[in-house]
Amino acid sequence: MIxxxxxxxxxxxxxSLKVSFWxxxxxxxxxxxxxxxxxxxxxxxxQLLNGLVHLPLILPPVVTxxxxxxxxxxxxxxxxxxxxxxxxxLAFNWTGAALAAAIxxxxxxxxxxxxxxxxxxxxxxxxAATLGASRLRVFLTVTLPLTAPGILAGAILAFAKAMGxxxxxxxxxxxxxxxxxxLPSAVYAFLQVPGAEASALRLVLLSVALAMGALIASELLxxxxxxxxxxA
Amino acid sequence: MSLSVSLRxxxxxxxxxxxxxxxxxVTALFGPSxxxxxxxxxxxxxxxxxxxxxxxxxxxxxxxxxxxxxxxPHRRRIGYVFQDGRLFPHMxxxxxxxxxxxxxxxxRDPEEEARILAMLGIAPLLDRVPAxxxxxxxxxxxxxxxxxxxxxxxxxxxxxxxxDAARKAEILPFLERLRDETGLPILLVSHSLAEVARLxxxxxxxxxxxxxxxxxxxxxxxxxxxxxxxGPREAGALVEARVTAHHPDGLAExxxxxxxxxxxxxxxxPGTILRIRIPAHEVILALTPPEQIxxxxxxxxxxxxxxxxxxxxxxxxxxxxxxxxxxxxxxxxAEGLRLExxxxxxxxxKSVAVSRQDIxxx
Numbered sequence: 001m002i003x004x005x006x007x008x009x010x011x012x013x014x015x016s017l018k019v020s021f022w023x024x025x026x027x028x029x030x031x032x033x034x035x036x037x038x039x040x041x042x043x044x045x046x047q048l049l050n051g052l053v054h055l056p057l058i059l060p061p062v063v064t065x066x067x068x069x070x071x072x073x074x075x076x077x078x079x080x081x082x083x084x085x086x087x088x089x090l091a092f093n094w095t096g097a098a099l100a101a102a103i104x105x106x107x108x109x110x111x112x113x114x115x116x117x118x119x120x121x122x123x124x125x126x127x128a129a130t131l132g133a134s135r136l137r138v139f140l141t142v143t144l145p146l147t148a149p150g151i152l153a154g155a156i157l158a159f160a161k162a163m164g165x166x167x168x169x170x171x172x173x174x175x176x177x178x179x180x181x182x183l184p185s186a187v188y189a190f191l192q193v194p195g196a197e198a199s200a201l202r203l204v205l206l207s208v209a210l211a212m213g214a215l216i217a218s219e220l221l222x223x224x225x226x227x228x229x230x231x232a
Numbered sequence: 233m234s235l236s237v238s239l240r241x242x243x244x245x246x247x248x249x250x251x252x253x254x255x256x257x258v259t260a261l262f263g264p265s266x267x268x269x270x271x272x273x274x275x276x277x278x279x280x281x282x283x284x285x286x287x288x289x290x291x292x293x294x295x296x297x298x299x300x301x302x303x304x305p306h307r308r309r310i311g312y313v314f315q316d317g318r319l320f321p322h323m324x325x326x327x328x329x330x331x332x333x334x335x336x337x338x339x340r341d342p343e344e345e346a347r348i349l350a351m352l353g354i355a356p357l358l359d360r361v362p363a364x365x366x367x368x369x370x371x372x373x374x375x376x377x378x379x380x381x382x383x384x385x386x387x388x389x390x391x392x393x394x395x396d397a398a399r400k401a402e403i404l405p406f407l408e409r410l411r412d413e414t415g416l417p418i419l420l421v422s423h424s425l426a427e428v429a430r431l432x433x434x435x436x437x438x439x440x441x442x443x444x445x446x447x448x449x450x451x452x453x454x455x456x457x458x459x460x461x462x463g464p465r466e467a468g469a470l471v472e473a474r475v476t477a478h479h480p481d482g483l484a485e486x487x488x489x490x491x492x493x494x495x496x497x498x499x500x501x502p503g504t505i506l507r508i509r510i511p512a513h514e515v516i517l518a519l520t521p522p523e524q525i526x527x528x529x530x531x532x533x534x535x536x537x538x539x540x541x542x543x544x545x546x547x548x549x550x551x552x553x554x555x556x557x558x559x560x561x562x563x564x565x566a567e568g569l570r571l572e573x574x575x576x577x578x579x580x581x582k583s584v585a586v587s588r589q590d591i592x593x594x
Contacts, residue, residue, distance in 0.1 A: 124318055124321075126279050126305075126312075126318075127312065127314060127320075128320070128331070128335070129278075129279070129304075129305040130279070130306070130310060130312040130378075131306075131311075131331050131332035131335055131336075131377065131378070131381050132306050132307075132309070132332055132335035132336035132381055133306055133331075134304075134306050135306075137335060138306075141331075141335075142320060145322045146321070146322055
């Protein structure tokens, strides 16, 4: 018992951290690409993409979780493909929790990054082009570095959202202690047991501390980036 | 290497329909704000794709809408200096400067780099970040950044417009050196006639998306017919003059093709060739050589033409030595003196009438 939390509770915390880490890491490149498309590219279907990205934000999480189950369940079209090709099963597995968290956090991540890409002066990108940079290199050498604080903010926001994701996760991967029981699922499980409110409360306090820590860390990092740019 | 541009592009207020050739040297696109100058330059750089047009730099075709040929901006090797500098805020001055070389995968040329740094006086700034530079320093670094990429053509889009008078005076000599030392063709966008008169060898006058006139700067500035496009208050011919002596009272003596000028505020070494813009409204005409007059500069001249406008003014073109002068006088005076082409007269100019910004390197 560390901090008054059972090994089972700690396992949930560790799993949540792992799930959120991978969810953010793997969705970040896709998030940046999507944000760039929405901010700078003009193509047919842009509004459709915008709608799709925001869908998890407005759908009930349980619906998103159920759709994931339909698509990625063992008999779902994508789930069967993944299983046959790579031997990967997402449903009722921690990897599935990561997918659910990534999808639920995606709109927040894309929004933060898109705003910061839109804040980059297109004039700087034009200047880079006249100096011989192709579109890809303009993005890598000018847009991306100038967007770094926004990307950081988007990643932290997505991480916090992933840590707190509950509805889609519990629908898609259930609440199996030690396997798919994330921090929110554990809080939920404690609340179902008479007399475990104290454990639930400790877990709640811990999750508040984690969220605040992430927020402060991102604030400090962003301030350091800005200081460097202002030449102090 | 000459730039030839011919294009047609619909804009909000009008259709840009312009064709011009820019020979070696500095070609100025001159006209009021909204005449389409920046659009033209953007089309040359490839930042804007005109609906129809053909743009070629020497035998290097940049765009030909007839064949659908269009070179994207990053493959044109055209340096672009923007009004607002547009230095990359996340890179040091040194990284900004080397950006073009890195993107074009050019080998380092330390000698050329040192020459550019010295010409622009930016060597002490290399470790600084753009946010800590003054406006004038930013603009010099922006010019250096364009030159480091070894461009085939340099576009200067109102490079001085965002600067105050003192900063402008700081940069103008650098631009003159750029013109005289690099031999790079330069397209300059400006709405300041003083700037154009100092820097440009060729002028293209634009108005509402059309080329009104174009030709050698000295010729155009001395052409009474071009005055309506330039603005009568701004009119003034260019005279080439060689510094011959500096007098202890602060006046410099200059030799022109017609005689001697005494002007203040010139620090150039004797022997230096200067180009001086003489404002038309500061020139007085007299039929007999005036005596006991405070004005120090009296040049013999012959009237070549008179252009009567709608108002009370007349623009008189004079031949003085091999130079052309413009004088803006009233219709009443012209009629009173019976001025007509071929008549001999004297052009009188106060020394203090020529301001420092009208004196540039020749």
